[in-house]
Amino acid sequence: MIISMRPHAPKSEIDYVCERIREFGYKVHSIEGEERVVIGVVGVGDVTACLESLEATPGVERAVRISAPYKFVSKEFKKERSLMRINGLEIGGDEFIVMAGPCSVESERQIMETAEAVAAAGARILRGGAYKPRTSPYDFQGMELDGLKLLQKAKQATGLLIITEVMSDRDVDMVAEYADIMQIGARNMQNFALLDAVGDQPKPVLLKRGMSATVEEFLLSAEYVLARGNRNVILCERGIRTFEKYTRNTFDVNAIPLLKRLTHLPVVGDPSHGTGKWYLVAPVALAAVAAGADGLIIEVHPSPDHALSDGFQSLTFENFAELVGRASAVARAVGRAVRDAAPA
Amino acid sequence: MIISMRPHAPKSEIDYVCERIREFGYKVHSIEGEERVVIGVVGVGDVTACLESLEATPGVERAVRISAPYKFVSKEFKKERSLMRINGLEIGGDEFIVMAGPCSVESERQIMETAEAVAAAGARILRGGAYKPRTSPYDFQGMELDGLKLLQKAKQATGLLIITEVMSDRDVDMVAEYADIMQIGARNMQNFALLDAVGDQPKPVLLKRGMSATVEEFLLSAEYVLARGNRNVILCERGIRTFEKYTRNTFDVNAIPLLKRLTHLPVVGDPSHGTGKWYLVAPVALAAVAAGADGLIIEVHPSPDHALSDGFQSLTFENFAELVGRASAVARAVGRAVRDAAPA
């Protein structure tokens, strides 16, 4: 931590700041510059508390944190990449993984057809929402338990693993029964009760970045889960909110290599939410692969214009199959292993 | 709803779009322009579903909603202002209301002293967090039930009403026992399980705008609560996230008159979070009053540099008392009633 005092702050203020720092258990190193004193804070203690306290102390101009605020998620804590092994599948390793399926589970026919189509095209994991967070209370809120059961059925038929969203700490046990990976949606990235709840159980968690979360906040939300004991977290970049109105979100492709540099956790990209336009999904998916993502999560629907949610960003089976082929070529070009699609 | 087709879309696409619209129960009015066909959609139906479906339909360039997506919160539904009457206090009426207190309840002494100081300065409601949503799992998370009990004690001593945050649908019943107003924090503005839970009980709710929520999304979150039956919602502008780094958030002063125009609900301003710098709190508080806010919610601490959270944006008792005086003068200048501070 570094504290810079206001220019020409009186000695009494500087002394008081040093005293406060020592109360937090730190040592103090003062540097006297031309205009102001800068104080280096050294040692081990409660950084955030000390920092916030000093920012409120008279004479202090700025308090800057030097060390990262997270621990378990960081590369400094664990150098080698974390591999999630689920039923023989490995996420975060050499192989490039595709998750796909509809925004919402809508009917048995819809989810079974989609599961078969995405499996045939090369997906390894089926996505599908049973609990849907919707901006409006009047929109379709999901099939809930019935949706979870249909996902299970699709898993039995195709061998695909299941990823589905959990929206409340109350539902974690039930969703964990049906899901191989539990998804925390962007709107719940800072629902700390929910993060604690998924951290207290062992099932892998895919955590989506909040639409206005910085990379640091994103990692701190993952830290909540790891700090409770669950080390199986996959990070998902899904676009951030910016001034641009043409696209639903701005896919933050920078975040992919940045996260790979800061953390050992796997990172996947969601170009469906990241663009919000079906015709931009494929090129942005390829971009995510080229930037180093460990996988993709893609919305696919048998008939996008009949989808109960997110049809405008869903691919048809045909477009999805074409995308998988192109993504595989890019994945190979950047040195990834690619499993061949199941023979028809 | 208005659907604009791509330039020179073939007749088959236009016919298919019209057919889809009719399937949703609407009537169709086509307008043929120089370059493209525009289709007006008239009638009553599931607007969002129809809109999303059409955006995914071939040949459609754009689908624009015309009517507001919310109902109970809108001025069109209820023309007169909603007044929250709580123990003889009226929020949303002529009188200008001040809520104040520490970010977190930290100790009996801290909350009792603060309650007395803010009551003496003219506040009518005591704020204080017992459950704290913190970006990092390593930061102070609040005193929980003990904090609620201390708030109750402060209420008994001062007569102030109590506002405090609830973070999970599991805790609603317990918090409702101690709080006069339950606060939903910015990070939980789209925690729909929580919105449903506070909507299912009668205690007033202060809903904070999410840090990247549009005004429309903010109103839709309020709509969740009203749609479940609880009409006692107060809206709180607390700053949005922008590119500016000097301040913690950008207080969106535009939102105050905009919300007053769109909804009948009371609107208050939180300049503490809206600026994140104690020395900007007073001028931005005055701005909120001038723009038409029905009240303010302000962080106050006996010793901001010893606060366990948010000290850098907390006012001392002295600064708070001065602010109330200045805010009262501005409130009178814009035609508000101002209660005199309790005699010492």
Place this chain on the structure above:
Amino acid sequence: MIISMRPHAPKSEIDYVCERIREFGYKVHSIEGEERVVIGVVGVGDVTACLESLEATPGVERAVRISAPYKFVSKEFKKERSLMRINGLEIGGDEFIVMAGPCSVESERQIMETAEAVAAAGARILRGGAYKPRTSPYDFQGMELDGLKLLQKAKQATGLLIITEVMSDRDVDMVAEYADIMQIGARNMQNFALLDAVGDQPKPVLLKRGMSATVEEFLLSAEYVLARGNRNVILCERGIRTFEKYTRNTFDVNAIPLLKRLTHLPVVGDPSHGTGKWYLVAPVALAAVAAGADGLIIEVHPSPDHALSDGFQSLTFENFAELVGRASAVARAVGRAVRDAAPA
């Protein structure tokens, strides 16, 4: 300047960094923490060059500037407020100043009528664009020299001072002949050739904040003008670009007290561009006054729905007169002097 090295950076990297710092003429103070070395840089030199160089040096994690990057605009350089005195008018002093007029000068009748109306309501300065920066090449680009001449005529008739925009360094001399204050628009806030040109002449300059400029960048653009010798700069907050779509821009009310704290220059608010909706102009204008602005600049048109530009954010004469009355009441409430409107 503070340099923090990566955790456990080798001694060779630390030595190289210290050597580079000394090459820039600075002294070095190392602080050895638990995990990393932090280096304080003391002395006088080319801060930006040194900072950018160090950020590119192996082993450096972060380089943080401590001192402000600007000089002449800062409160540290000049403690007392700068007063612009123009023909007996004083901007930045106790009196609250209103500038008003149409977005564009459109005709003699339009500008003369508007000048008389705004003067009668209490404005002291007439605004009106002769050169218009327009997003599209197909929109009305202004009356140019003819517009300047009409402004001069309106000045002669009413005694109002004239503020008008200059868009290119080529036009500075000509515009300076007609204007009392030259406006640099938001889109040109970083047109450095233009900043240099207005800095090389003595006429006062009103500099608008760029729509995505930080407060620091805004002050650095003002510094360009002051560094060339022209100390007569007025800063104008006019709204920033955010994710919110309902309003044209988000008026950054925080910036007003922040600028007043950082600089001695006068600060005015432009709620017309800051909101982009005529019905939000008045409340946001009042907010700017309450937050401490030294003045307002407001778009007014005899018939907003016939305006050639910005009609949707222009006030009618009647609404403007009402606003001036309300703004005067707020100005008095925050301790400003207010000149009475000219008797009819």
Place this chain on the structure above:
Amino acid sequence: MIISMRPHAPKSEIDYVCERIREFGYKVHSIEGEERVVIGVVGVGDVTACLESLEATPGVERAVRISAPYKFVSKEFKKERSLMRINGLEIGGDEFIVMAGPCSVESERQIMETAEAVAAAGARILRGGAYKPRTSPYDFQGMELDGLKLLQKAKQATGLLIITEVMSDRDVDMVAEYADIMQIGARNMQNFALLDAVGDQPKPVLLKRGMSATVEEFLLSAEYVLARGNRNVILCERGIRTFEKYTRNTFDVNAIPLLKRLTHLPVVGDPSHGTGKWYLVAPVALAAVAAGADGLIIEVHPSPDHALSDGFQSLTFENFAELVGRASAVARAVGRAVRDAAPA
């Protein structure tokens, strides 16, 4: 254009709006809905003027433009891709093009060494700033004419084409003498005097997206150049400003396929400014290629920590050569032609 009236607007307001529309030369189609009247505007006229006028008219809730506001840049105007042919090089065709060089020209040795290194690695065009737009007046502003002459020398030695920035309409003729492509920087994207000046001459222009410009505004700035007669415009995505602070800008990878869909002009990516961190440049460059960019522009310096500007985002010769190899592999994977690097 579609005009939606406020709910239950009186007939007199509706009639007045229709009359105003007809004054602009359009025809009117009214649609009566349950709550409000929506008016379709058909025909040819001044869309922006009509739109802005109607937004200011009583009773109008919203006015929505349907047709694109630009013409010459659009795919509707010209279906086939525009190829820029410059001295035997083709930009916008099948071949993938790399432009590279230092942020600023600093010395003969620096630019000659860099030119040779980037040519050897496979670049076809040399970048280097002679006129530098700098946020602070105290930073290095470029070598100006001397810099242009050094670029010419590097061109003669290596055969690379030259791209360099022009900052003022005054300098266009001089810069055009030395440059093969003139760059308009992000800060000048809406410097309309400059856009007009480069539009009035024939040399190709690389237009960078402004840091807070929407895709629509970006295309309108290109339209300024094309409307003056110069059809040789290359668009460059270079990152936008968002709330994320870790990276200098957020590279908007969505914009690449979106621009390719909306316009026939070539599109290149600048991952150096798009990330602001040298260690993110390569992965984001690959992302841009995968998303469909026609080329890259990359900052390269012989010794980044000695650069006078932008060292922290510049690649060494070695890192650049590695990047070109990886980008070529990705380019081939998405079906691009790649020229082999010159033999050593």
